[in-house]
Amino acid sequence: MRSRSIAWRLALAFAVVCALVLSAIGVFLYRSLASEIAYRDDLALLGRLEQVRALLADSDSLDALQARPRLYQNMLGNLDSLLLVRRADGSNVIAINPHQRELPPLNAIAHEQMPQRRDVLTWPAPDGAELALLAGEAQGPNGEPLTVIAGKVLIERDQMLASYRLRLYLAVGLGALLAFALGRVLLRRGLQPLRQLSAAVRGIDLRSLDQRLPASGTPAELLEPVQALNGMLARLDDSVQRLSQFSADLAHEIRTPLHTLLASNGQALNHPRSTAEYQELLASNMEEFERLKRMAENLMFLARAEQAERALDLRTLELHEVGNELCDYFEALADDRNVRLENALHGELLADQQLLQRALGNLLANAVRHADEGTLISLRRHDEPGVCWLQVHNHGPVIAPEHLGKLFDRFYRVDPSRTQPGDSGGLGLAIVQSILLLHGGQVRVSSNASGTVFELGFVLSQ
Structure with missing residues (x-):
């Protein structure tokens, strides 16, 4: 199985890091936006409750309020808001509920108590919609006790956040792809000195061990490996030269006694000699054989010593x-x-x-x-x-x-x-x-x- 290149791996890692960073930023922005929208919606409900309370307290009669439903619709501003004003017997004075949803029982805050964000209730309706509800006690004309329920359907908020999430997903995905592509291009260009170094190494063989890798213009990260390779080449060149010189010297050292043995034996065979002369010749040959033996033993010792066999x-x-x-x-x-x-x-x-x-x-x-x-x-x-x-x-x-x-x-x-x-x-x-x-x-x-x-x-x- 072919392994992936370093450029591919680094580009992929770069893309993953970018995706993680963009995702973290996106999550932060998304939660900040959701929190800000929820904050504004809650403030709108709190303000609406206070407005209705003030309107009820300043009105002359409830009949006059019931006769102006469009005023309250304009106050709400859209079809996703609802407003209910109920008497103590449960009858509605004002009922703006476009989808006629049945609301859950709510704990109304006291008339003299200022509404807080914690008083807002988020309630999932049976039709799947989510509502933010706030209930509070109020006083109508002549001090009649009333209950005000202000609410807002959160469909618009959910749709806005869903659209924002989709854009975040697209941004993260496109950002990761762009980071991978740009990272791949930049890394390939950044690794060009490494390819040049590889080409220079491939150009060095046994006959060109005297060549060295160029250090000028080499990136700082590759300078130390280049220097190490040049040092290795110098040691290899020196070892090859020593080996070549050793082979030549060995051939020369062996040739001398062998030449002496061949010459003396050839002369002895070409001319008849006495026993004493043959004994002298053999004694001379023994000296040459002893010399060859010592040389072989010494070479064997050096070889074992260099290989740490001893x-x-x-x-x-x-x-x-x-x-x-x-x-x-x-x-x-x-x-x-x-x-x-x-x-x-x-x-x-x-x-x-x-x-x-x-x-x-x-x-x-x-x-x-x-x-x-x-x-x-x-x-x-x-x-x-x-x-x-x-x-x-x-x-x-x-x-x-x-x-x-x-x-x-x-x-x-x-x-x-x-x-x-x-x-x-x-x-x-x-x-x-x-x-x-x-x-x-x-x-x-x-x-x-x-x-x-x-x-x-x-x-x-x-």
Whole structure:
């Protein structure tokens, strides 16, 4: 089932709101009008009762009043009004009742009492008409007690209010339709930037990830999503470029040992060799196979680390003991390079022991390979607010600033010609960074005339 558009939904909501507002206003106006008409009708009945009372009190005789019926009809002004003046015995002195309706028993208010609106009685007649009635005592000539009944048929009022209600219904309905139509048009125009944004997004593919969505002229409501999308495109572009570069670097790194293996084996097959020469060739091939194996293991570790497949075995570690184990492991390699190792680590740290040893081991291996002969490589700890930094400091060639930001990229080497047997294939520092990311930490490096310092930052738990 096709879903309605946002413009359609908002226009419908706008129309419903307009209909509700118009209905509320219409109900208020209708009730105000009905109340005002009822108020005026009641005042007219009250005034009519007072007029008739005064007329009866000023008359010389009832016979003279009965002889002038047209006067009272002109006083009432229409056929919907009625006026009855009755004697105490029930006979009528004045009887203006166009439809000859039988009236209900009424409680007449006292002669000396001023009539109030609450004295007006609304009565539904048997023929379906509704009447407003008011009865009051009066005195005729010579003090004769009389009863005056003034009334008004409310058909005209009901017809007027019914006509007003119909107009209100039409106004509310037409207003809702007009609000829906205008809202739809305005919303379609208002959503034009969104359609332009969609068109711009559709125009970006794998070959044009460097394009960005235009932010100039974008409405304020869409500016933040546009900036977020541009940020996402930048990250995607960077990831694709890194993946492409990684694929190229991986192909290059694998091609070198494979080319060496193919060349050496081809030469061995083309010319007969002695057993010692074949053994030397196999030993050389084993080195290349070991290099390929380390590269595959390192790539597997990086892939699992990036996908958070490895669960950390966090425990409180004695850093000095960790440093001693690493120094003992690299002591033979350090002696071969004529460098000394110093362990100045201290205190405790919550971390995964295996991963911490691997990260520090990769940094120590790099430090031993690139340190100047006769220098000192030291393991230190430096604390900053909330962060524990483990440092590996060595004295060797200064790393140029343009290389520092790329050292932790995969397969990146400052000097590719210095590749040595047993290295990590350009993945050692990338593994160090992945280990720190797993721990929620960070890495940094600095290099100057006083030496090169690699630092591992672990967040200290509160």
